[in-house]
Amino acid sequence: MITSFLAKALGRNIVVTVAILLTLAALVPALNLLTAPDHPLHVPTYIVSLFGKYLTYALLALALDLVWGFCGILSLGHAAFFALGGYAMGMYLMRQIGARGSYGNPLLPDFMVFLNWKELPWFWHGFDMFWFAALMAVLAPGLLAFVFGWFAFRSRVNGVYLSIITQAMTFALLLAFFRNDMGFGGNNGLTDFKDILGFNIQSQGTRSALFAASAVALALSLVITSGIVRSKYGKILVGVRDAESRTRFLGYRVEHVKLFAFVVSAMMAGVAGALYVPQVGIINPGEFDPANSIEVVIWTAVGGRGTLIGPIVGAILVNGGKSVFTAAFPEFWLFALGGLFILVTLFLPKGIVGTVRQFVERRREYHKAKAAEEARAFAAAEPQAAE
Amino acid sequence: MQARLIHRFLQCLLIAFCLMATDLRAADDLRAMVDALGGGSFQQNQKQVEALAKTGDPKIVPALEALAEGDLYQRKADGTVFIVKPAGANFKLIDALTGDEVGEEAKAALEKVKVNNGLRRVIRGALGGLTLMSPDTSVRLQAAGTILRTPTADALDGVETALAAETDGAVKAMLEKARAAAILVSDRPVAEKKAAVATVAQTGGRDSLSLLSAALASADESLRPDIEIGIQQIEDQLALWAAGQNIWYGLSLGSVLLLAAIGLAITFGVMGIINMAHGEMVMLGAYTTFVVQQVIRTSFPGLFDWSLAIALPLAFLVTGAVGLVMERGIIRFLYGRPLETLLATWGVSLILQQAVRSIFGPTNQEVGNPSWMSGAFELGGLTVTWNRMWIILFSLAVFAFLLFLLKKTPMGLQMRAVTQNRRMASSMGIRTPWVDALTFALGSGIAGIAGVALSQIDNVSPNLGQGYIIDSFMVVVFGGVGNLWGTLVGAFSLGILNKVLEPYAGAVLGKILVLVLIILFIQKRPRGLFALKGRAVEA
Numbered sequence: 001m002i003t004s005f006l007a008k009a010l011g012r013n014i015v016v017t018v019a020i021l022l023t024l025a026a027l028v029p030a031l032n033l034l035t036a037p038d039h040p041l042h043v044p045t046y047i048v049s050l051f052g053k054y055l056t057y058a059l060l061a062l063a064l065d066l067v068w069g070f071c072g073i074l075s076l077g078h079a080a081f082f083a084l085g086g087y088a089m090g091m092y093l094m095r096q097i098g099a100r101g102s103y104g105n106p107l108l109p110d111f112m113v114f115l116n117w118k119e120l121p122w123f124w125h126g127f128d129m130f131w132f133a134a135l136m137a138v139l140a141p142g143l144l145a146f147v148f149g150w151f152a153f154r155s156r157v158n159g160v161y162l163s164i165i166t167q168a169m170t171f172a173l174l175l176a177f178f179r180n181d182m183g184f185g186g187n188n189g190l191t192d193f194k195d196i197l198g199f200n201i202q203s204q205g206t207r208s209a210l211f212a213a214s215a216v217a218l219a220l221s222l223v224i225t226s227g228i229v230r231s232k233y234g235k236i237l238v239g240v241r242d243a244e245s246r247t248r249f250l251g252y253r254v255e256h257v258k259l260f261a262f263v264v265s266a267m268m269a270g271v272a273g274a275l276y277v278p279q280v281g282i283i284n285p286g287e288f289d290p291a292n293s294i295e296v297v298i299w300t301a302v303g304g305r306g307t308l309i310g311p312i313v314g315a316i317l318v319n320g321g322k323s324v325f326t327a328a329f330p331e332f333w334l335f336a337l338g339g340l341f342i343l344v345t346l347f348l349p350k351g352i353v354g355t356v357r358q359f360v361e362r363r364r365e366y367h368k369a370k371a372a373e374e375a376r377a378f379a380a381a382e383p384q385a386a387e
Numbered sequence: 388m389q390a391r392l393i394h395r396f397l398q399c400l401l402i403a404f405c406l407m408a409t410d411l412r413a414a415d416d417l418r419a420m421v422d423a424l425g426g427g428s429f430q431q432n433q434k435q436v437e438a439l440a441k442t443g444d445p446k447i448v449p450a451l452e453a454l455a456e457g458d459l460y461q462r463k464a465d466g467t468v469f470i471v472k473p474a475g476a477n478f479k480l481i482d483a484l485t486g487d488e489v490g491e492e493a494k495a496a497l498e499k500v501k502v503n504n505g506l507r508r509v510i511r512g513a514l515g516g517l518t519l520m521s522p523d524t525s526v527r528l529q530a531a532g533t534i535l536r537t538p539t540a541d542a543l544d545g546v547e548t549a550l551a552a553e554t555d556g557a558v559k560a561m562l563e564k565a566r567a568a569a570i571l572v573s574d575r576p577v578a579e580k581k582a583a584v585a586t587v588a589q590t591g592g593r594d595s596l597s598l599l600s601a602a603l604a605s606a607d608e609s610l611r612p613d614i615e616i617g618i619q620q621i622e623d624q625l626a627l628w629a630a631g632q633n634i635w636y637g638l639s640l641g642s643v644l645l646l647a648a649i650g651l652a653i654t655f656g657v658m659g660i661i662n663m664a665h666g667e668m669v670m671l672g673a674y675t676t677f678v679v680q681q682v683i684r685t686s687f688p689g690l691f692d693w694s695l696a697i698a699l700p701l702a703f704l705v706t707g708a709v710g711l712v713m714e715r716g717i718i719r720f721l722y723g724r725p726l727e728t729l730l731a732t733w734g735v736s737l738i739l740q741q742a743v744r745s746i747f748g749p750t751n752q753e754v755g756n757p758s759w760m761s762g763a764f765e766l767g768g769l770t771v772t773w774n775r776m777w778i779i780l781f782s783l784a785v786f787a788f789l790l791f792l793l794k795k796t797p798m799g800l801q802m803r804a805v806t807q808n809r810r811m812a813s814s815m816g817i818r819t820p821w822v823d824a825l826t827f828a829l830g831s832g833i834a835g836i837a838g839v840a841l842s843q844i845d846n847v848s849p850n851l852g853q854g855y856i857i858d859s860f861m862v863v864v865f866g867g868v869g870n871l872w873g874t875l876v877g878a879f880s881l882g883i884l885n886k887v888l889e890p891y892a893g894a895v896l897g898k899i900l901v902l903v904l905i906i907l908f909i910q911k912r913p914r915g916l917f918a919l920k921g922r923a924v925e926a
Contacts, residue, residue, distance in 0.1 A: 074726045148906075155910040160661055160725050164860050165906050171857050172902040175895050290857065294663075294733050301730060334741035341734025345727045346720055 009227030017309055018219045025215035029208030045204050049279055050323065052211035054316045056276040059218045061299040061311035063268035066225050068297070069305035070234065071261045072241035073158075076293045077148075077166030080173050081141035081266040083287035085273030087177075088140055090190035090283040091124060092133030093201070097194050110192070111185045121183045130197055137274035138267045145266030146259065153255035153262075158244065167290045174288035189284025196278050207279070214275045218312070221268050226308055228264065237261055298337070301344050304351025313353055417442065421450050421483050425461030425468045425500050432500075433509045440513035448517055450483040455510045459483070460497040468500065512541045519549040524558060531561040536594050538568035543575075564590045571602045580606075581613050588617030592768070596621045628768030633886050639775040641882025642782040645875060646841060647855040648862035649785060650834030652874040654710075656863050657793075657806050658826055660718055661729040664736035665859060666852025667743075668831045671709060672702035672838020673847045674743060677752045692757040695839060702835035709739075710831025714824045722823075736852070744849040751846040760843060774843050781840050785833065790871055792829075802826050806869070861905050867915030877916060881905075 103113040180186035303314020471478040518530035567586035676698040793799035804812040866877025888897035
């Protein structure tokens with residue numbers, strides 16, 4: 001079963017993209033670690049971190065594409081899943097600090113000492129183990145998505161309404177995580193991390209390893225989503241997107257179909273968040289901002305929703321553009337982003353990858369039609385010649 | 388040298404005043420008594436004040452008040468006592484009895500008549516007794532109120548004399564209450580105190596509560612149950628007022644929500660456009676107000692109270708025009724694709740935000756309240772601020788205007804026709820593209836008007852709109868899309884719910900709870916409180 005899943009998953013584009021990602025995962029750390037800083041092929045560490053961050057964004061965009069591009073659910077709450085994954089990882093990193101915090105408390109993180117807490121809240125237990133934190137980074141967003149989706153899809157909240165209540169969900173979480181009483185560091189969030197799995201989080205080697213991990217996670221997720229989309233279930237998913245009522249009348253349980261995609265997507269977003277936090281070194285409630293969720297949507301839209309490569313391309317392009325823009329003309333970044341939103345929706349509804357694909361297909365059809373026409377003309381000319 | 392001259396002059400002046408006084412001897416006595424205040428010990432001064440009070444002469448009121456405030460000084464040179472006002476490095480001297488200005492003196496030449504709390508209490512009692520007999524009704528009322536708030540056993544005699552002589556109804560009622568309060572702290576017999584407890588309990592309010600609580604501590608057994616009942620009575624009443632206050636805050640928040648959401652009820656509710664730039668329309672309206680006020684401040688300062696009235700139509704025009712351009716330029720290409728509209732309008736909102744930030748700067752701009760919108764008044768136990776009051780009325784007026792426009796005018800008829808059945812409306816000769824554009828412009832213009840009102844209570848910054856966008860969508864979705872009444876009910880019920888939850892859960896948690904409740908509510912009724920029935924739903 002797994003082999004057939006894989007066989008279906010690995011279309012030509014996917015194989016190429018996965019190969020590129022895996023090559024990058026090996027090559028970039030090698031170029032960073034093994035070459036001298038003045039070598040022409042040397043990749044500086046800050047670039048490694050920056051692109052590692054982009055890769056986690058790409059994973060988040062891919063997760064959104066699974067529900068938006070293939071199932072028609074425009075979630076404006078994916079930042080919440082991303083942030084939850086990030087908080088799970090942040091809690092692990094916080095526990096790893098141990099007695100090295102400014103208050104030197106071996107058990108409690110600094111902010112709890114500051115708030116005069118005496119013991120660790122129950123939900124912080126277990127986060128000193130990496131495997132537990134990693135599990136939670138997937139399960140917590142998955143569980144939230146399951147509960148939320150269960151209620152929402154069962155009562156057939158869809159379209160715009162779903163978008164609005166997902167936005168309300170992430171807004172409510174934003175407010176909740178801002179509270180000090182929640183036990184997640186309040187306004188300041190979690191930061192000042194020291195090491196991960198025993199390695200110094202600031203060191204060149206760890207940065208490279210995190211980049212490689214992000215690339216591998218993205219490649220893996222790409223294979224999984226591709227497998228999902230190309231399976232029989234994936235066909236139903238697209239059916240739900242294009243004609244929800246008709247799919248329901250054909251006897252499919254639309255809410256289950258949607259729920260599965262939503263939960264898988266949320267888990268992928270959680271993984272992205274967990275990889276993001278050690279690379280940027282902080283997680284705070286700002287990550288829950290509804291505006292972030294909407295920004296993810298534009299990455300996906302720019303790259304091309306409904307294509308699997310598109311969101312990856314879009315996330316890296318838009319964020320690369322953001323880095324360049326905010327450094328060169330910080331005033332104009334919001335103008336550029338806003339303009340991008342408008343132009344893409346008006347003139348590039350299929351995104352870059354979708355448009356390129358459409359163009360290629362048109363050419364192919366054009367050539368086919370031309371060839372057929374020539375053949376017909378040839379066939380028509382033949383009898384005349386025979387006479 | 389000069390000081391001596393002035394001194395002489397003042398002495399002459401003083402004598403002249405004394406001669407002019409009708410009752411020369413009495414005035415002389417009074418002046419001697421007032422002057423005796425300087426240099427006396429606290430206890431002597433208490434006696435002195437009591438003696439002054441016995442004269443019953445209203446002329447000594449300003450001097451006593453000044454003494455309580457610490458504004459009474461004695462001139463070292465001759466021992467005369469003056470009321471002083473600071474004037475630069477010097478003090479301005481005011482005659483303690485007549486209130487006339489009599490010159491200036493260096494600070495060093497004067498010595499303050501010292502006052503402590505014991506003395507202040509005596510003064511208050513004395514003042515109360517004095518002003519109770521004043522010929523001016525409002526002064527008497529105020530005096531009775533003062534005794535009611537800070538009753539002393541000493542004041543009781545004065546109150547009872549005044550009560551016997553009082554003819555004005557309101558003052559009499561106030562005096563009754565003051566008398567009851569004073570009896571509680573006196574050593575009158577129990578029967579009289581019982582009646583007093585009942586009166587105080589009826590008066591209600593926090594002051595009465597603390598009065599009764601204080602009395603409870605020192606009361607004897609037979610009086611105790613009465614006081615406890617009285618306390619209970621007042622506490623119930625206070626709880627009721629607190630609930631009333633919460634509902635008032637809720638109404639106020641509801642009106643803000645209504646204002647923010649009502650434009651959206653047109654663009655989203657009636658037309659089905661997800662306008663994420665709606666908050667920025669509100670923000671533009673607020674900035675229009677700011678610009679209008681700037682122009683008024685620099686060029687026509689007299690018109691400041693009219694600034695809002697001038698800003699209203701301008702804000703409507705500005706945001707309406709922006710809305711028109713948005714609809715013609717972007718949204719009309721996206722009809723039937725609501726999610727794409729959401730993204731494009733989000734883009735517009737980012738551009739508008741950044742544009743305002745680039746032009747006006749990222750900081751808060753100061754928008755002033757016109758005089759008729761500042762201040763507050765008391766309504767029973769409620770404190771009502773004028774700006775909140777006006778905003779509630781204004782939101783209802785906007786709502787009524789919109790309802791009228793939609794239901795009673797040809798334009799409203801066309802709007803509703805186009806929403807219900809676009810093709811049929813088009814066949815009947817309605818220019819649907821124009822109706823779309825005008826409807827969107829109307830919704831945006833209303834948002835701008837809301838911005839004028841919200842500029843009065845919120846910080847006017849480029850981020851103003853973002854704070855309202857989620858709330859507005861919640862209100863419209865909760866109330867039911869396509870239904871103005873739903874928006875009204877939705878806004879006020881969410882506002883009141885939020886404020887009723889707040890005392891128990893805290894502000895942030897209350898808001899989270901409301902959001903969660905709305906999410907759950909939408910599961911139950913996906914089309915909101917007042918769902919449209921029929922085919923329109925499926926479209």
